[in-house]
Amino acid sequence: MSKPLVVVAHPSLxxxxRINLAMAEVARQAGLPVHDLYACYPDFRIDCAAEQARMAEASALVLQFPxxxxxAPALLKEWLDVVLTYGFAYGREARxxxxxxxxxxxxxGSPEADFRAEGRAGASLDELLLPISHTFRYCDMQLxxxxxxxxxxxxxxxxxxxxMVDYRRRLGALTASALAEAQPVC
Structure with missing residues:
Protein backbone atom coordinates (compact mmCIF):
# COMPACT_ATOMS: atom_id res chain seq x y z
CA MET A 1 0.00 0.00 0.00
CA SER A 2 1.39 3.41 -0.89
CA LYS A 3 2.16 6.07 1.71
CA PRO A 4 2.01 9.85 1.75
CA LEU A 5 5.04 11.51 0.16
CA VAL A 6 6.66 14.32 2.15
CA VAL A 7 8.25 16.85 -0.21
CA VAL A 8 10.60 19.15 1.70
CA ALA A 9 11.67 22.45 0.18
CA HIS A 10 14.21 24.15 2.42
CA PRO A 11 17.38 25.56 0.83
CA SER A 12 19.48 24.73 3.87
CA LEU A 13 17.75 21.81 5.53
CA ARG A 18 16.38 22.79 13.06
CA ILE A 19 12.58 23.01 12.71
CA ASN A 20 12.32 21.63 9.15
CA LEU A 21 15.03 19.09 9.88
CA ALA A 22 13.08 17.91 12.94
CA MET A 23 9.87 17.78 10.88
CA ALA A 24 11.58 15.68 8.20
CA GLU A 25 12.91 13.35 10.88
CA VAL A 26 9.43 12.93 12.37
CA ALA A 27 8.14 11.96 8.92
CA ARG A 28 10.98 9.45 8.46
CA GLN A 29 10.31 7.95 11.90
CA ALA A 30 6.66 7.56 10.85
CA GLY A 31 7.89 5.49 7.91
CA LEU A 32 7.06 8.09 5.29
CA PRO A 33 9.29 8.78 2.30
CA VAL A 34 10.92 12.22 2.59
CA HIS A 35 11.98 13.89 -0.66
CA ASP A 36 14.39 16.83 -0.19
CA LEU A 37 14.06 19.00 -3.31
CA TYR A 38 17.14 21.14 -2.65
CA ALA A 39 19.32 18.06 -2.12
CA CYS A 40 18.05 16.48 -5.33
CA TYR A 41 17.95 19.58 -7.52
CA PRO A 42 20.55 22.14 -6.38
CA ASP A 43 20.75 23.31 -10.00
CA PHE A 44 16.92 23.64 -10.27
CA ARG A 45 16.88 21.11 -13.14
CA ILE A 46 13.90 19.03 -12.12
CA ASP A 47 13.32 15.54 -13.52
CA CYS A 48 9.63 15.87 -14.35
CA ALA A 49 9.04 12.18 -15.09
CA ALA A 50 10.67 11.04 -11.84
CA GLU A 51 8.71 13.58 -9.80
CA GLN A 52 5.42 12.66 -11.42
CA ALA A 53 6.11 8.96 -10.76
CA ARG A 54 6.74 9.71 -7.06
CA MET A 55 3.56 11.72 -6.80
CA ALA A 56 1.45 9.17 -8.69
CA GLU A 57 2.65 6.39 -6.39
CA ALA A 58 1.93 8.33 -3.19
CA SER A 59 -1.39 8.04 -1.38
CA ALA A 60 -1.19 11.70 -0.31
CA LEU A 61 1.17 14.64 -0.60
CA VAL A 62 2.75 16.75 2.14
CA LEU A 63 4.52 19.94 1.08
CA GLN A 64 6.84 21.01 3.89
CA PHE A 65 8.55 24.38 3.60
CA PRO A 66 9.43 27.59 5.42
CA ALA A 72 7.28 29.29 -0.63
CA PRO A 73 11.00 28.95 -1.45
CA ALA A 74 11.93 29.38 -5.11
CA LEU A 75 12.63 25.72 -5.86
CA LEU A 76 9.17 24.69 -4.69
CA LYS A 77 7.61 27.16 -7.13
CA GLU A 78 9.83 25.83 -9.92
CA TRP A 79 8.87 22.27 -8.97
CA LEU A 80 5.18 23.17 -9.21
CA ASP A 81 5.69 24.80 -12.61
CA VAL A 82 7.60 21.83 -14.02
CA VAL A 83 5.76 18.87 -12.49
CA LEU A 84 2.11 19.91 -12.54
CA THR A 85 1.58 19.38 -16.25
CA TYR A 86 -1.55 19.04 -18.34
CA GLY A 87 -2.58 15.42 -18.60
CA PHE A 88 -0.87 14.47 -15.34
CA ALA A 89 -2.05 17.01 -12.76
CA TYR A 90 -5.01 18.60 -14.53
CA GLY A 91 -7.21 18.17 -17.55
CA ARG A 92 -10.03 15.75 -18.37
CA GLU A 93 -7.81 12.69 -18.52
CA ALA A 94 -5.49 13.64 -15.63
CA ARG A 95 -5.33 11.00 -12.91
CA GLY A 109 9.43 32.84 11.80
CA SER A 110 6.81 35.30 13.05
CA PRO A 111 4.36 34.63 15.86
CA GLU A 112 0.85 33.44 15.02
CA ALA A 113 -0.63 36.76 16.20
CA ASP A 114 1.00 38.48 13.19
CA PHE A 115 -1.18 36.43 10.83
CA ARG A 116 -4.52 38.17 11.21
CA ALA A 117 -6.17 40.99 9.28
CA GLU A 118 -5.08 43.42 12.01
CA GLY A 119 -1.69 41.74 12.49
CA ARG A 120 1.63 42.61 10.98
CA ALA A 121 1.09 40.30 7.95
CA GLY A 122 -2.38 41.73 7.34
CA ALA A 123 -3.76 38.29 6.48
CA SER A 124 -4.01 34.78 7.84
CA LEU A 125 -1.48 32.15 6.88
CA ASP A 126 -4.17 30.29 4.96
CA GLU A 127 -4.88 33.45 2.96
CA LEU A 128 -1.19 33.79 2.13
CA LEU A 129 -1.07 30.13 1.06
CA LEU A 130 -4.03 30.51 -1.33
CA PRO A 131 -1.95 30.41 -4.54
CA ILE A 132 -0.55 27.01 -3.59
CA SER A 133 -3.88 25.75 -2.25
CA HIS A 134 -5.72 26.85 -5.37
CA THR A 135 -3.09 25.26 -7.58
CA PHE A 136 -3.71 21.87 -6.00
CA ARG A 137 -7.45 22.40 -5.86
CA TYR A 138 -7.26 22.90 -9.63
CA CYS A 139 -5.53 19.50 -9.73
CA ASP A 140 -8.57 17.99 -7.95
CA MET A 141 -6.67 17.21 -4.76
CA GLN A 142 -8.40 17.21 -1.39
CA LEU A 143 -6.96 20.00 0.73
CA MET A 164 6.83 17.55 16.75
CA VAL A 165 4.30 15.52 18.72
CA ASP A 166 1.55 17.54 17.04
CA TYR A 167 3.13 17.13 13.60
CA ARG A 168 3.47 13.36 14.13
CA ARG A 169 -0.23 13.27 15.01
CA ARG A 170 -1.15 15.21 11.84
CA LEU A 171 0.95 12.90 9.66
CA GLY A 172 -0.65 9.88 11.30
CA ALA A 173 -4.13 11.26 10.65
CA LEU A 174 -3.20 12.00 7.04
CA THR A 175 -1.84 8.49 6.58
CA ALA A 176 -5.00 6.94 8.04
CA SER A 177 -7.20 9.25 5.96
CA ALA A 178 -5.29 8.54 2.74
CA LEU A 179 -5.53 4.80 3.28
CA ALA A 180 -9.25 4.96 4.12
CA GLU A 181 -10.09 7.16 1.13
CA ALA A 182 -7.83 5.44 -1.38
CA GLN A 183 -9.76 4.54 -4.47
CA PRO A 184 -8.49 2.78 -7.55
CA VAL A 185 -7.51 5.15 -10.34
CA CYS A 186 -8.98 4.09 -13.65
Missing part, protein backbone atom coordinates in the same frame (compact mmCIF):
# COMPACT_ATOMS: atom_id res chain seq x y z
CA UNK A 14 20.86 20.47 7.24
CA UNK A 15 22.37 23.87 7.88
CA UNK A 16 20.08 26.47 9.32
CA UNK A 17 16.73 24.82 9.93
CA UNK A 67 7.45 30.73 4.63
CA UNK A 68 9.80 33.24 2.96
CA UNK A 69 8.44 36.73 2.37
CA UNK A 70 4.87 35.41 2.36
CA UNK A 71 5.64 32.68 -0.18
CA UNK A 96 -1.97 11.65 -11.25
CA UNK A 97 -3.30 13.61 -8.27
CA UNK A 98 -7.08 13.44 -8.43
CA UNK A 99 -8.69 12.85 -5.05
CA UNK A 100 -5.44 12.58 -3.10
CA UNK A 101 -5.13 14.52 0.16
CA UNK A 102 -2.68 17.44 0.33
CA UNK A 103 -1.21 18.83 3.53
CA UNK A 104 0.77 22.08 3.56
CA UNK A 105 3.21 21.94 6.51
CA UNK A 106 4.76 25.36 7.00
CA UNK A 107 7.31 26.82 9.38
CA UNK A 108 6.99 30.53 10.07
CA UNK A 144 -6.37 19.20 4.38
CA UNK A 145 -6.23 22.03 6.92
CA UNK A 146 -2.70 23.41 6.82
CA UNK A 147 -0.22 22.70 9.60
CA UNK A 148 2.00 25.53 10.83
CA UNK A 149 4.66 26.06 13.42
CA UNK A 150 4.82 29.78 14.21
CA UNK A 151 7.60 31.70 15.92
CA UNK A 152 10.28 29.22 14.91
CA UNK A 153 13.02 31.79 15.42
CA UNK A 154 12.26 31.80 19.14
CA UNK A 155 11.01 28.28 19.80
CA UNK A 156 12.71 26.49 22.68
CA UNK A 157 13.33 22.73 23.02
CA UNK A 158 10.09 22.16 24.95
CA UNK A 159 8.09 24.01 22.30
CA UNK A 160 9.88 22.14 19.51
CA UNK A 161 9.15 18.78 21.16
CA UNK A 162 5.46 19.68 21.54
CA UNK A 163 5.28 20.82 17.91
Missing amino acids: NGES LYWYA GLRGKPLLLAVSV EPSYAIFGVDRIDEVGLAAA
Whole structure:
Protein backbone atom coordinates (compact mmCIF):
# COMPACT_ATOMS: atom_id res chain seq x y z
CA MET A 1 0.00 0.00 0.00
CA SER A 2 1.39 3.41 -0.89
CA LYS A 3 2.16 6.07 1.71
CA PRO A 4 2.01 9.85 1.75
CA LEU A 5 5.04 11.51 0.16
CA VAL A 6 6.66 14.32 2.15
CA VAL A 7 8.25 16.85 -0.21
CA VAL A 8 10.60 19.15 1.70
CA ALA A 9 11.67 22.45 0.18
CA HIS A 10 14.21 24.15 2.42
CA PRO A 11 17.38 25.56 0.83
CA SER A 12 19.48 24.73 3.87
CA LEU A 13 17.75 21.81 5.53
CA ASN A 14 20.86 20.47 7.24
CA GLY A 15 22.37 23.87 7.88
CA GLU A 16 20.08 26.47 9.32
CA SER A 17 16.73 24.82 9.93
CA ARG A 18 16.38 22.79 13.06
CA ILE A 19 12.58 23.01 12.71
CA ASN A 20 12.32 21.63 9.15
CA LEU A 21 15.03 19.09 9.88
CA ALA A 22 13.08 17.91 12.94
CA MET A 23 9.87 17.78 10.88
CA ALA A 24 11.58 15.68 8.20
CA GLU A 25 12.91 13.35 10.88
CA VAL A 26 9.43 12.93 12.37
CA ALA A 27 8.14 11.96 8.92
CA ARG A 28 10.98 9.45 8.46
CA GLN A 29 10.31 7.95 11.90
CA ALA A 30 6.66 7.56 10.85
CA GLY A 31 7.89 5.49 7.91
CA LEU A 32 7.06 8.09 5.29
CA PRO A 33 9.29 8.78 2.30
CA VAL A 34 10.92 12.22 2.59
CA HIS A 35 11.98 13.89 -0.66
CA ASP A 36 14.39 16.83 -0.19
CA LEU A 37 14.06 19.00 -3.31
CA TYR A 38 17.14 21.14 -2.65
CA ALA A 39 19.32 18.06 -2.12
CA CYS A 40 18.05 16.48 -5.33
CA TYR A 41 17.95 19.58 -7.52
CA PRO A 42 20.55 22.14 -6.38
CA ASP A 43 20.75 23.31 -10.00
CA PHE A 44 16.92 23.64 -10.27
CA ARG A 45 16.88 21.11 -13.14
CA ILE A 46 13.90 19.03 -12.12
CA ASP A 47 13.32 15.54 -13.52
CA CYS A 48 9.63 15.87 -14.35
CA ALA A 49 9.04 12.18 -15.09
CA ALA A 50 10.67 11.04 -11.84
CA GLU A 51 8.71 13.58 -9.80
CA GLN A 52 5.42 12.66 -11.42
CA ALA A 53 6.11 8.96 -10.76
CA ARG A 54 6.74 9.71 -7.06
CA MET A 55 3.56 11.72 -6.80
CA ALA A 56 1.45 9.17 -8.69
CA GLU A 57 2.65 6.39 -6.39
CA ALA A 58 1.93 8.33 -3.19
CA SER A 59 -1.39 8.04 -1.38
CA ALA A 60 -1.19 11.70 -0.31
CA LEU A 61 1.17 14.64 -0.60
CA VAL A 62 2.75 16.75 2.14
CA LEU A 63 4.52 19.94 1.08
CA GLN A 64 6.84 21.01 3.89
CA PHE A 65 8.55 24.38 3.60
CA PRO A 66 9.43 27.59 5.42
CA LEU A 67 7.45 30.73 4.63
CA TYR A 68 9.80 33.24 2.96
CA TRP A 69 8.44 36.73 2.37
CA TYR A 70 4.87 35.41 2.36
CA ALA A 71 5.64 32.68 -0.18
CA ALA A 72 7.28 29.29 -0.63
CA PRO A 73 11.00 28.95 -1.45
CA ALA A 74 11.93 29.38 -5.11
CA LEU A 75 12.63 25.72 -5.86
CA LEU A 76 9.17 24.69 -4.69
CA LYS A 77 7.61 27.16 -7.13
CA GLU A 78 9.83 25.83 -9.92
CA TRP A 79 8.87 22.27 -8.97
CA LEU A 80 5.18 23.17 -9.21
CA ASP A 81 5.69 24.80 -12.61
CA VAL A 82 7.60 21.83 -14.02
CA VAL A 83 5.76 18.87 -12.49
CA LEU A 84 2.11 19.91 -12.54
CA THR A 85 1.58 19.38 -16.25
CA TYR A 86 -1.55 19.04 -18.34
CA GLY A 87 -2.58 15.42 -18.60
CA PHE A 88 -0.87 14.47 -15.34
CA ALA A 89 -2.05 17.01 -12.76
CA TYR A 90 -5.01 18.60 -14.53
CA GLY A 91 -7.21 18.17 -17.55
CA ARG A 92 -10.03 15.75 -18.37
CA GLU A 93 -7.81 12.69 -18.52
CA ALA A 94 -5.49 13.64 -15.63
CA ARG A 95 -5.33 11.00 -12.91
CA GLY A 96 -1.97 11.65 -11.25
CA LEU A 97 -3.30 13.61 -8.27
CA ARG A 98 -7.08 13.44 -8.43
CA GLY A 99 -8.69 12.85 -5.05
CA LYS A 100 -5.44 12.58 -3.10
CA PRO A 101 -5.13 14.52 0.16
CA LEU A 102 -2.68 17.44 0.33
CA LEU A 103 -1.21 18.83 3.53
CA LEU A 104 0.77 22.08 3.56
CA ALA A 105 3.21 21.94 6.51
CA VAL A 106 4.76 25.36 7.00
CA SER A 107 7.31 26.82 9.38
CA VAL A 108 6.99 30.53 10.07
CA GLY A 109 9.43 32.84 11.80
CA SER A 110 6.81 35.30 13.05
CA PRO A 111 4.36 34.63 15.86
CA GLU A 112 0.85 33.44 15.02
CA ALA A 113 -0.63 36.76 16.20
CA ASP A 114 1.00 38.48 13.19
CA PHE A 115 -1.18 36.43 10.83
CA ARG A 116 -4.52 38.17 11.21
CA ALA A 117 -6.17 40.99 9.28
CA GLU A 118 -5.08 43.42 12.01
CA GLY A 119 -1.69 41.74 12.49
CA ARG A 120 1.63 42.61 10.98
CA ALA A 121 1.09 40.30 7.95
CA GLY A 122 -2.38 41.73 7.34
CA ALA A 123 -3.76 38.29 6.48
CA SER A 124 -4.01 34.78 7.84
CA LEU A 125 -1.48 32.15 6.88
CA ASP A 126 -4.17 30.29 4.96
CA GLU A 127 -4.88 33.45 2.96
CA LEU A 128 -1.19 33.79 2.13
CA LEU A 129 -1.07 30.13 1.06
CA LEU A 130 -4.03 30.51 -1.33
CA PRO A 131 -1.95 30.41 -4.54
CA ILE A 132 -0.55 27.01 -3.59
CA SER A 133 -3.88 25.75 -2.25
CA HIS A 134 -5.72 26.85 -5.37
CA THR A 135 -3.09 25.26 -7.58
CA PHE A 136 -3.71 21.87 -6.00
CA ARG A 137 -7.45 22.40 -5.86
CA TYR A 138 -7.26 22.90 -9.63
CA CYS A 139 -5.53 19.50 -9.73
CA ASP A 140 -8.57 17.99 -7.95
CA MET A 141 -6.67 17.21 -4.76
CA GLN A 142 -8.40 17.21 -1.39
CA LEU A 143 -6.96 20.00 0.73
CA GLU A 144 -6.37 19.20 4.38
CA PRO A 145 -6.23 22.03 6.92
CA SER A 146 -2.70 23.41 6.82
CA TYR A 147 -0.22 22.70 9.60
CA ALA A 148 2.00 25.53 10.83
CA ILE A 149 4.66 26.06 13.42
CA PHE A 150 4.82 29.78 14.21
CA GLY A 151 7.60 31.70 15.92
CA VAL A 152 10.28 29.22 14.91
CA ASP A 153 13.02 31.79 15.42
CA ARG A 154 12.26 31.80 19.14
CA ILE A 155 11.01 28.28 19.80
CA ASP A 156 12.71 26.49 22.68
CA GLU A 157 13.33 22.73 23.02
CA VAL A 158 10.09 22.16 24.95
CA GLY A 159 8.09 24.01 22.30
CA LEU A 160 9.88 22.14 19.51
CA ALA A 161 9.15 18.78 21.16
CA ALA A 162 5.46 19.68 21.54
CA ALA A 163 5.28 20.82 17.91
CA MET A 164 6.83 17.55 16.75
CA VAL A 165 4.30 15.52 18.72
CA ASP A 166 1.55 17.54 17.04
CA TYR A 167 3.13 17.13 13.60
CA ARG A 168 3.47 13.36 14.13
CA ARG A 169 -0.23 13.27 15.01
CA ARG A 170 -1.15 15.21 11.84
CA LEU A 171 0.95 12.90 9.66
CA GLY A 172 -0.65 9.88 11.30
CA ALA A 173 -4.13 11.26 10.65
CA LEU A 174 -3.20 12.00 7.04
CA THR A 175 -1.84 8.49 6.58
CA ALA A 176 -5.00 6.94 8.04
CA SER A 177 -7.20 9.25 5.96
CA ALA A 178 -5.29 8.54 2.74
CA LEU A 179 -5.53 4.80 3.28
CA ALA A 180 -9.25 4.96 4.12
CA GLU A 181 -10.09 7.16 1.13
CA ALA A 182 -7.83 5.44 -1.38
CA GLN A 183 -9.76 4.54 -4.47
CA PRO A 184 -8.49 2.78 -7.55
CA VAL A 185 -7.51 5.15 -10.34
CA CYS A 186 -8.98 4.09 -13.65
